[in-house]
Amino acid sequence: DSGVTQTPKHLITATGQRVTLRCSPRSGDLSVYWYQQSLDQGLQFLIQYYNGEERAKGNILERFSAQQFPDLHSELNLSSLELGDSALYFCASSAGRQGFGGNIQYFGAGTRLSVL
Amino acid sequence: AQSVSQHNHHVILSEAASLELGCNYSYGGTVNLFWYVQYPGQHLQLLLKYFSGDPLVKGIKGFEAEFIKSKFSFNLRKPSVQWSDTAEYFCAVNVMNRDDKIIFGKGTRLHILP
Numbered sequence: 305d306s307g308v309t310q311t312p313k314h315l316i317t318a319t320g321q322r323v324t325l326r327c328s329p330r331s332g333d334l335s336v337y338w339y340q341q342s343l344d345q346g347l348q349f350l351i352q353y354y355n356g357e358e359r360a361k362g363n364i365l366e367r368f369s370a371q372q373f374p375d376l377h378s379e380l381n382l383s384s385l386e387l388g389d390s391a392l393y394f395c396a397s398s399a400g401r402q403g404f405g406g407n408i409q410y411f412g413a414g415t416r417l418s419v420l
Numbered sequence: 421a422q423s424v425s426q427h428n429h430h431v432i433l434s435e436a437a438s439l440e441l442g443c444n445y446s447y448g449g450t451v452n453l454f455w456y457v458q459y460p461g462q463h464l465q466l467l468l469k470y471f472s473g474d475p476l477v478k479g480i481k482g483f484e485a486e487f488i489k490s491k492f493s494f495n496l497r498k499p500s501v502q503w504s505d506t507a508e509y510f511c512a513v514n515v516m517n518r519d520d521k522i523i524f525g526k527g528t529r530l531h532i533l534p
Contacts, residue, residue, distance in 0.1 A: 306463055337522075346526035347464075347510060360521040394464065409522060411456075411464040 307331065308412035310395050316418045322383040325415045329376055329397030335359065336378040337398070337409060338370055342391040353378055385419045392416050422447045424513050426525035433501055434533045441496040441528050443511030453494040454512040454522065455485055464510065470494065481505070503534045 307330035317323055329336050338350040340363075349362035353372035364370075367385075372378040382389060392414045398407035427442040445451065455467040468479025475487040485496045494511060511525040 306465070308463075339524075347524040349521055349523065352521060362521060396464075408454075408466055408469065410466075413463045 306410040306412065308395060308397050308410050310393075310412035310415050312415060313413065314416050314418070316420065317385060318420055319385055319387060321385050321419075322381065323385065323417065325380040325382070325393055325395075325417075327378045327380070327395030327397075327412060329378070329395075330410055333397035333399055333410070334376065335398045335407065336372055336376070337396040338364075338378070338380050339394040339396065340391045341394060341414070347394070350380070382417070387419050390417055390419045422513065422515060422523050424511055424523050424525035426509075426511050426528050428528045429526070430529045430531070432531045432533065435503055436500050439496070439498040439501045439505075439530070441509055441511075441530070443494045443496065443525060444492050445494070445511075445513040445523075446492065447513065447515055448492075449515055452514040453485075453487060454514070455479065455483070455494075455496050456510045456512060456524075457507045458510065458527075459507045467496070467509070501530075501532050503532045506530060506532045 309328040311326045334355045337352045339347050341347045350364040351370050352360040356372050367383050370380045394414045395412045396409035398409045423446045425444045453470040456464045457467045458464045467483050468477050470477045470487045478484045483498050487494050508527045508529050510527045512522045514522045
């Protein structure tokens with residue numbers, strides 16, 4: 305158990321809908337990262353939050369957004385869903401001293417999103 | 421753009437065989453390097469990491485990796501694999517002191533025959 309909790313484990317929805325994925329980081333970790341894992345694209349970094357603020361951005365679509373709350377949990381919002389958004393979405397956390405890349409990231413078990 | 425290449429997408433070995441998984445990255449600056457493993461149905465776990473110092477790093481479960489700066493490589497090795505090593509292995513790179521973003525390779529699926 306990594307200490308990172310993601311809910312729900314599975315999500316099935318229809319095209320055009322909106323969903324919210326939730327992540328609780330390890331106790332004491334300030335940074336939260338979101339990744340998308342699909343068969344064709346591999347593991348893609350989406351976005352990072354550090355202590356409530358956006359820290360780094362990757363290949364995140366405009367239809368997707370995230371935030372980190374004062375209690376440090378994070379939510380990833382996916383809207384206007386398309387078939388191609390079906391993937392495994394991972395959250396990771398780290399102690400994350402800002403700007404220091406040497407932090408080990410601990411991953412949650414992921415949320416499997418199926419868009420029908 | 422910064423990228424990570426894992427040359428082998430799928431590797432099949434028999435138990436007790438030696439393993440080497442290749443990883444090359446494209447960035448020329450100072451980097452932090454990682455190997456993560458994902459066992460079937462589980463989350464990614466850190467196998468080992470290189471931040472600085474001895475370029476030969478040892479990780480969990482008998483794995484090691486060697487950082488060769490001149491070759492931009494960080495290959496993963498294990499002298500004798502076990503059936504329980506069946507998993508997907510990801511090489512990852514972070515550009516030091518830029519941000520915490522980690523770029524992952526596409527992964528290598530390792531299948532060990534009992």
